[in-house]
Amino acid sequence: MSIDRRSIVKVIAVGGALMGASVLMPRIALAAWSKEAFEAKEQTAAMKALLGSDALEESTEVNLKAPDIAENGAVVPITVVSTLSGVESMSIFVEGNPSPLSAEFIIPAGTQADVSTRVRMGKTTKVTAVVKANGKLYSASKEVKVTIGGCGG
């Protein structure tokens, strides 16, 4: 490798910040577009507000990576990768959270549909990744256990 891991991480971090800025600014411009979705207390309501529907098709072309047991519920690493064509957005829902919508990533045309983030989880619950591609919603889900810990043998 011509670039070491630390440099890559730094590049990604900087790139991520820039991407975040460019993604966020249109949101501000569009004002209320996601407020309702991010504030929804119930997952189906959040999906409808964000994506216009909660009719999801489970797909093996949506790959959701999440731990079986969270090492720290405050920062649970989640990765979503999709091999579908025409991906427009990828969003992450944590069913049992007070506000189930955790993140939405807008995927510009020609971009690899591969995102990683961390979500906060208060308790054991199902995490769902929704990929919007060519106007349709595809999903993958996984239950992530959050435990109080301790008592290890």
Next chain:
Amino acid sequence: MSMSRREFAQLLGLAGAAGVLPSTGFAALKHSADPYEVANFGNVRLLHMTDCHAQLLPIYFREPNVNLGMGAAKGQAPHLVGDKLLNHFGIASNSLEAHAFSCLQYEEAAVKYGKVGGFAHIKTLVDRLRESYGREKTLLLDGGDTWQGSGTAYKTRGMDMVEASNELGVDYMTGHWEFTYHQEEILKNIKAFNGEFLAQNVFVTEEALFSGAEEYIYDEDTGHVFQPYSIREINGARIAIIGQAFPRTKIANPARFIPDWTFDIYDGKLQEQVDNIRGTENVDAVVVLSHNGMDVDLAMAGRVSGVDVILGGHTHDGIPSPTVVKNNGGTTLVCNVGSNGKFVGVMDLDIRNGKVEDFRYRLMPVFSELLAPDAGMAKLITDIRAPYLPWLTEALAPADELMFRRGNFNGTFDQVICDALRKVNDAQISLSPGFRWGTTVLKGQMVTMEHVLDQTCLTYPETYVREMKGSELKLILEDVADNLFNPEPYLQSGGDMVRVGGFDYVCDPAESIGSRISEMTLDNGEKIDAEKSYKVSGWATVGARSEGADIWDVVAEYLKDRKVASIDKLNTPKLKNVEGNPGIIDYPV
């Protein structure tokens, strides 16, 4: 299966070489053969120990009478106890090995056969198993939980055990309780360790990479904190040894000691690693040295292919012969070799034509009276202990009954700990973690500070007293029960049920989380109210550090006051849906 149970049973059944034994219980047995005489087989010998929990001297250790398997694990190794285990593995009852592998007639047999383990005795056995096979054709692998569990390990931050492991000649190890010291201490210990410390499932966090972690981690590109695997050529065979540290370390133990590292089970990464090793390293055999726990190892063996042998630990299961697991690539042998220095596993492999053709396996109990202590190791142990002897040997109270811990629910020694917490800290209820380490004290033996340390010695020993609602108590019990009884092994965390003092409950292990625990009732008969607050005392908090006295001082104070080590009442749950389960015998209620 190709392993010879009969051969093993014969060897151990005929215990006691004339003239070799000291004149204790064994001498009277008048056996004629040597139990440690092992026929050589194949071309590579792997010696395996695990979970000794820093027990340098011989100890007593009673195997559990409750080790329930739920779901698909019911009735399968390792979830067999007593005669169920003996029958499954074809071991004669009332024999030396019956005593080693089961809790049957424990006290009587313990008096007869004496103590087990001890590093000076293990050293003698290991050397003998190496010399008789050809030292250069053998490896000694340690599955971890070596640096914690005794007063001297606590005082030296694990360094005493690094020295003992070096003296023993450990070639490879992985870890779990090793990670309960601070990061920099762990790195220092590993540096002093003469063997190789392997872990393919411990990664540096990305935050830590920004703050200097690249200075010490093994591979900056992959993020491996430690060397993931090693290749060794032995007697013409190339063998890969992959390390698998305990994947739930930051959940089961304090994350605050190791903030920069992250652990998990990574089947995909392990498979990639195995495929890569097989594809590029020209190996004849792949071995995983694991601290997953046996249920997780069995599941992992079914999901990951290309591994010949998993040498496992964590769950402290002394299993006489390997479980053969079928997977996409063929089969994987899964072994687990008990705890506290009680056993050494001997895996002889016949490696030919680029693969493992056959094997022989024996799990050898280390009976201290049958093995002369190695002089060099004995001296090292004496030197290690010397500065702390007055502390370790303080007499607290004689045991008025058998004092033990191991088992899914409560043990007598844990009840003493729970009683001590309630009495000394003036609490209604006490909680004590269900660790699987902790040695056994026979009735009539003097309980010393060292025995109390065997049960309690960890790096976060502070006690607490706080108000807790009934609903919180239930939540804790449900959570721990799920870590133990969830039928999906990857959702278990190891350890046994949290021990309780001052109340009883009903437990249905077959239920799901939230529904296993019911009828929580105080010793005075009053039902525990979800909304009411109770004064609870406990220890070993994994979140923030507690403020109270160290648990061993609390227990010592209690025993000195009480003047006898005994219990008035065992707080252990009534069980539902365990009838006919071969993982339970002689349960008191």
